[in-house]
Amino acid sequence: MLRMEIALFLVLAFVACMYFGADKERTPLHRTFAVLLVTALVHLLLDGVTVWTVHHLDVVPRLLNDAVHRLFLGSMVLVIYLFYQYIAILVEEETGKPRRLDGPAKVFLAAAELGNFLLPISYTVTAEGNYSSGPYMLVPYCGVAFYLLLCAGLLAVNRRQIDTKRKCAIGSALLIEVTVCALQGLHHTWLISGMGITLMTLSFYLTLENPDILRAELTEQKMSMLYLKSQVNPHFLYNTLDTIRIQAQLNGDKKVADLLMRLVDFFRLSVKVDRPMVTLDDEMELLEAYMELMCCRYPELRCEYDINPELGGVLVPNFILQPIVENSLLHGLKNRGYRGEVRICARRDGEDRLEISVRDTGSGFAEGRKAVVDEVLRSYAKQPPKLSGNSIGILNVQKRIKLLCGREYGLSYTENETGGVTAHILLPLREETI
Numbered sequence: 001m002l003r004m005e006i007a008l009f010l011v012l013a014f015v016a017c018m019y020f021g022a023d024k025e026r027t028p029l030h031r032t033f034a035v036l037l038v039t040a041l042v043h044l045l046l047d048g049v050t051v052w053t054v055h056h057l058d059v060v061p062r063l064l065n066d067a068v069h070r071l072f073l074g075s076m077v078l079v080i081y082l083f084y085q086y087i088a089i090l091v092e093e094e095t096g097k098p099r100r101l102d103g104p105a106k107v108f109l110a111a112a113e114l115g116n117f118l119l120p121i122s123y124t125v126t127a128e129g130n131y132s133s134g135p136y137m138l139v140p141y142c143g144v145a146f147y148l149l150l151c152a153g154l155l156a157v158n159r160r161q162i163d164t165k166r167k168c169a170i171g172s173a174l175l176i177e178v179t180v181c182a183l184q185g186l187h188h189t190w191l192i193s194g195m196g197i198t199l200m201t202l203s204f205y206l207t208l209e210n211p212d213i214l215r216a217e218l219t220e221q222k223m224s225m226l227y228l229k230s231q232v233n234p235h236f237l238y239n240t241l242d243t244i245r246i247q248a249q250l251n252g253d254k255k256v257a258d259l260l261m262r263l264v265d266f267f268r269l270s271v272k273v274d275r276p277m278v279t280l281d282d283e284m285e286l287l288e289a290y291m292e293l294m295c296c297r298y299p300e301l302r303c304e305y306d307i308n309p310e311l312g313g314v315l316v317p318n319f320i321l322q323p324i325v326e327n328s329l330l331h332g333l334k335n336r337g338y339r340g341e342v343r344i345c346a347r348r349d350g351e352d353r354l355e356i357s358v359r360d361t362g363s364g365f366a367e368g369r370k371a372v373v374d375e376v377l378r379s380y381a382k383q384p385p386k387l388s389g390n391s392i393g394i395l396n397v398q399k400r401i402k403l404l405c406g407r408e409y410g411l412s413y414t415e416n417e418t419g420g421v422t423a424h425i426l427l428p429l430r431e432e433t434i
Contacts, residue, residue: 005048027406077143129189169207281312298338323393332362
């Protein structure tokens with residue numbers, strides 16, 4: 001039996017080496033999984049120790065045996081609690097609903113750990129093997145049952161809003177743990193609780209936390225961005241060149257040279273995809289080139305900037321502002337003959353977040369359109385990258401922000417009281433390092 005615990009520990013240790021050795025964003029979900037992985041390793045180590053001590057009751061001091069068994073079962077309850085936390089955070093990110101059960105979950109954890117160290121412990125010796133018993137065994141049984149019920153409840157209530165891959169991972173993990181717990185309850189001498197925890201951890205790692213999968217998603221997004229940038233709207237190109245031709249007739253060569261320079265700047269900057277993250281200054285340079293051309297094409301279009309110079313070195317995902325501003329023009333100001341204003345602001349949101357807003361004075365959302373846009377942004381993970389059709393810009397921007405910065409960041413929209421809409425881009429406040 002001890003050999004199984006050693007094998008499980010080595011498997012999970014290998015997973016931990018792979019996980020901690022890979023580059024990844026430090027989101028609350030990933031941090032929780034990291035703590036879960038370390039706690040599971042400690043639990044498996046204690047599992048192996050208790051398997052040996054419980055079968056050597058005649059040589060191991062009773063006090064030592066009691067201590068390692070209490071630590072073992074206390075770590076089991078903590079691991080299952082962390083599984084609940086991981087699933088609760090995942091559901092919150094998928095649905096946007098706050099975690100209302102965290103308080104009761106923490107109170108139960110404190111009560112369970114207290115009971116684990118205070119309730120009497122005893123040992124049962126049989127021909128098939130020995131195992132710990134007594135009132136303190138109520139702690140793991142009740143703890144596992146309580147947290148599994150919480151997880152099952154979260155899955156059942158939010159099943160329609162959770163991505164299929166995540167839903168299958170959660171369901172499989174819960175089924176594995178329930179099966180192992182049932183077998184352990186029927187056969188006390190099997191001592192297979194560590195197997196259930198290892199298999200649950202592996203199911204989350206292989207389906208949700210595997211760095212190779214996350215890298216593949218980032219590659220998919222980069223290829224999508226490359227395609228999008230290579231397919232710049234030809235209407236924009238042709239109409240802009242026509243504007244330049246007209247200006248050449250009216251104003252002379254200097255104006256033509258200026259417009260050509262801005263056009264060259266725009267295409268030069270827009271095809272830079274060697275880095276997924278650029279400084280806000282670089283992103284604004286691209287946007288200013290684009291808007292200068294659009295304002296020349298539409299004389300009654302105005303653009304204002306309110307950017308704190310101190311934020312110029314903050315890193316942002318490449319090519320996120322131009323698609324959002326273009327969306328404001330095409331779906332807001334176009335209906336008003338491109339008469340109006342676009343205002344781009346960047347400010348700190350607390351100590352560690354940056355908010356960029358794009359506010360327009362356009363016609364606003366058509367009836368029912370905001371709900372559609374909100375659903376596209378909320379269920380971004382369920383949709384493949386769009387290369388054509390409506391919401392192409394905002395969906396791909398949302399996907400890249402989520403993958404590059406973390407699921408707690410992203411794009412959202414609000415309607416302005418005076419008309420038009422405002423796009424809100426929430427990003428982490430990270431400075432470029434030399």
